[in-house]
Amino acid sequence: MTTIQQRQVEIIASIAAAAYIQPILSNGFLFEGDVRDNFYYASYLFAASVDAAIPFEGNRKEAKDKAERVFLNLLGIQDQDPASSTYGHWPLNLRPTPQEASKNTLPVELMGSLMVYFAQRYQGQLSEALRTAFDNTLRHIYQSNFYRKAVTNYGHHEAKYTAAKLILGQRYGDADLIKDGHESLRITLERVTSKGMTEYGGLPWFWHWVQAFTCAWQLTQDEEIRSDLAQMLDYLWNERATYYLGGAWVGPHARIWPHDMPRDTNVLHDYVQFGDFKLPAPMPRTEYAGFLVYEAPTHCLETALQRRSTPVEIKRQVPKQIGQAEHEQDHLHSYVYITENYAIGGMWERIREFDNEQHRWDVAFPLDHLEGVNHAYFFHPDLEKPEGDLRHQSEYTEVLFHRHVIMATYDIPENQPGYIKGCLPLGEWVESPTGLFGRFANVYLAVFIQQPYKREILEDRCFVTSQGRKNAVVVECIDLAEAESHGIRDVHHFADLMLAKQPHFGENNILSYTSLTNDTLLVSGDPTKEITSLVNGEAVDFTSYTVA
Incomplete structure (x- = not known):
């Protein structure tokens, strides 16, 4: 087992232990606030229940049964009416009840592709009822066509649509959908490598890029597509390594949430990849860091982990988001000065990003310091x-x-x-x-x-x-x-x-x-x-x- 796999096992064991003691609510779920957390926690609990290599102190049969109950409840509240405007979707939060909560377009974007991964990885260990429920749910996702959209903004939503095209196209033998997904991947890769990412430092958006394309890379069988996915992931991890300092994300951000600032806690993918800080107790974004992994190129690891006493200056042009730029060549300008003990810098220009969450400047320090x-x-x-x-x-x-x-x-x-x-x-x-x-x-x-x-x-x-x-x-x-x-x-x-x-x-x-x-x-x-x-x-x- 590699050190990366060991860190993934550590994450799975930790989240599974939390899921095991988390009481099931009267509505049959673990969480009401975000439907996706039910999927993530049930996934980790199920993995620990069926894999003896994962440390687990609870009763594995009880853990598996609990995970399956949560899964069945979750799959049961998908909108499976083909005539519905929210066909294939889930509610985001489960209030006032899971059945009454309004459907939302967000959960299926990432969770749908991850469901394909989970159902495929554990197909031999699922109960017949749950295997059938996953098959039905995934077919409704495929038939909903939520992902059949052109790439126009080069953002995280389209990154997830692109991955879904490749994953669902392969699962259902849809050659046209695979072709569409591959073309979407190619034009996105060309855009970000030639112009940069408009969603600079955009957490949690960045991790959705990483998870979506890692999921597609792990599932895709076509070698040419897999190679292009690897190029995309190489780019993403190079971007992460550039602004990495001991678990911190340095420099400006297009968007921040309270778990991104003023303390970095959305760090599980960093922990798996780099492992140079302690696994934190709070895990506000568990998602699929314990399952999905693409090992970053050696030069990315060196950039991230071998900060020297000689500081480096990172001076980047950042493309404005589509609709904000008056001209094709309009850019923002990002500056970061990085040493082995701190990083300092930000964005020269202020711009009103989504939900007005631009983080303009700061000084950042390694987490364990x-x-x-x-x-x-x-x-x-x-x-x-x-x-x-x-x-x-x-x-x-x-x-x-x-x-x-x-x-x-x-x-x-x-x-x-x-x-x-x-x-x-x-x-x-x-x-x-x-x-x-x-x-x-x-x-x-x-x-x-x-x-x-x-x-x-x-x-x-x-x-x-x-x-x-x-x-x-x-x-x-x-x-x-x-x-x-x-x-x-x-x-x-x-x-x-x-x-x-x-x-x-x-x-x-x-x-x-x-x-x-x-x-x-x-x-x-x-x-x-x-x-x-x-x-x-x-x-x-x-x-x-x-x-x-």
């Missing part, structure tokens, strides 16, 4: 969704990224919330009227804030708020080895040194700063200024930003 959250960032909350989950940023920000420094200005109109908020990891912090200076693991972090602030120490993070319609934040990060070269002995000495380097908050929202490496940085928060960012007197050069 910290207790609690592993990201540090500030933002102005959007008026429409100012809830307390540290997402949904407004447009009233200008930024500058340069190596281990981030500068951000906030020019907030009267009709918007008049404050910024931020999240910092737990650690040893020194407070001053103009900033916070911290040490955790192998890193020192300086955070200058223009306006007065308040810091609350919570169970897993520091929460910071700062009032004022003209505000700014400067963040500088330095690891212990470099700190020693500056004669820094401890966090108090670091604070003393940095307090002598106060940023200058000038008129017209001009912010200037000289870094520890003596780089002079200037950013203007005035949108009427032609040049908003200067590094050592020079405007930022975006011509050096590449697709890959």
Whole structure:
């Protein structure tokens, strides 16, 4: 058994143990909130019940019976009426009852292909009733034609449709559907390799790409199609490795959920592939990491796992989503500075992504280096969704990224919330009227804030708020080895040194700063200024930003 397989077994055993003790609700399901969790947990429980190689302390017969009951209930609430507008679909949540809950297009997109995988892998161990139920369900999925859509946006929905075309086409001997799926795969592969992914850092979307195409790769028998799927997966894992740091996803994100930020917890596929951090106890996205695997190329593993003391800068062009770009060549620009102990950077341009969940900038740290959250960032909350989950940023920000420094200005109109908020990891912090200076693991972090602030120490993070319609934040990060070269002995000495380097908050929202490496940085928060960012007197050069 390879180390990758060992980590998969560890995941299966852990989730199966949770599923075994999870009580079945009065409606016959394990969960009401997301119908897919019933499928995932039942899959892991069934796998542990029939495979003696998977550690399991419960009664395996009882576990198998429980998993099959959940499966039968799940398959029984699929819309199997060919005349229905939701034919082949499931409800997403099961309230008020599984039978009354409205059907949703999302569950079948990913779960449908994974059901093919499960039914094929365990066909010899399913009861006759369950095997028949899966056969009926999968045929309804195939006949529903939900996946027969052209590729136009190159996003995660179409990635899942493409995989479904290949998987269902093969299962039902549909040569035309396989051909359609193969063509969809080819044009998607050409698009992302030549222009990049519009869903940059888009969790959980990215993992849906990985799962869908890994599922198709594991099931597909046609060698030419399998080769193209391997190329797609090589690309995806290279993308993941580029922005990987000890379980953290560094850099900007097109979308984040609370389990992605400010602590990375959607990490099971990372754990299987890289394994350089502890398997976390909370698993908010179990999905199929314990079953599906495609081993990343050696160069991807080296990129992800062999971060050296010599930092790297990643400067990327990112295509805007279809409908957002005025011209074919319109791009966003992503910048990340990655060291072995931290990564710092973000997206130069603010854009309103789906559900306004763009995560603009932050400092990220390896998961095992910290207790609690592993990201540090500030933002102005959007008026429409100012809830307390540290997402949904407004447009009233200008930024500058340069190596281990981030500068951000906030020019907030009267009709918007008049404050910024931020999240910092737990650690040893020194407070001053103009900033916070911290040490955790192998890193020192300086955070200058223009306006007065308040810091609350919570169970897993520091929460910071700062009032004022003209505000700014400067963040500088330095690891212990470099700190020693500056004669820094401890966090108090670091604070003393940095307090002598106060940023200058000038008129017209001009912010200037000289870094520890003596780089002079200037950013203007005035949108009427032609040049908003200067590094050592020079405007930022975006011509050096590449697709890959």
